[in-house]
Amino acid sequence: MNFDWDHAKTFLAVAEEGSLSGAARRLGQTQPTVSRQISALEETLNVTLFERNGRSVTLTQFGVDLLDHVRAMARGADMVSLSARGQSQLVEGQVRITASELTSALVLPPILKEISQKAPLLELDVVADNSVRDLTRREADIAIRHVRPEQPNLFLKRVRDVKMRFCASASYLDAHGHPTKDNLSDHQIVSFVEADRMLGYLLPTGLNLTRANFRFTSSSQMVALQMVRDGLGIAIFPEETIAKYPDLICIESDLDDFTRPTWLVTHSELKTSRRIRLVFDHLGDRLS
Secondary structure, eight states: OOHHHHHHHHHHHHHHHSEEEEHHHHOOHHHHHHHHHHHHHHOOOOOEEEEOOOOTTEEEEHHHHHHHHHHHHHHHHHHHHHHHHHHHHHOEEEEEEEHHHHIIIIIHHHHHHHHHHOTTTTEEEEEEOSOOOGGGGTTTTEEEEEOOOOSSEEEEEEEEEEEEEEEEEEHHHHHHOOOOOTTTGGBBBSSSSSSHHHHHHGGGTTTTOGGOOOOBSSOOOOHHHHHTTTTTOOEEEEEHHTTTOOTTEEEEOOOOOEEEEEEEETTGGGGGSSHHHHHHHHHHHHHH
């Protein structure tokens, strides 16, 4: 195509309206703009498309011959637009995503907004749950997990490794000093899992801890986060979570950082669903 499609659309409007002024109203342009576009198209094609008769115009024979082709092009362009719109609008229905409280509250919302713009008829249900939902029982369609699932018939994608760091509020550090490996037993650790379970994670790293270091626990990650912000103790959170709260300080000491993998999981049968596939792929791209 060696001519401007916008000029061709202007030609079609003038031909169907029978005047430059009518085409201008239809296109929302000025009459001089319409006139310039017709002249540019005639110059590009090296033909005369209209005979001017006062305020009206009449197609030349070449214009008549060209009109059917331009109409066909317009129908094709309309079909491209409708097809693209249909691709997004036909992706509809509910997709249930389960993730931890922190991921659900701090990571997912902007991603869900993007998905909604792609497929406005989707219903996105976020199950903010720190326990492991069973995808094989359809308790969720997609899960974001930090432990590799072992159930059969699941489709897995490891999307990233999250860096975990000890953190505390400035008020806690001012009152209790900065934790190190040697003095960690003198500090309180806020946990969002049971104390014995958190001890199971930390003791193999060589830290000298007992249950006495876990006087503040909660099954809610958001509650545990607020406990740390209020100065009740130190905790281990994703580095990206800590960065969202200016009142939290990453502890710079000989305490080791940790990493945990992030898995995107769905049932293998659901991967063939258009709506599940769209959400799964978008989550995979953005979480990576």
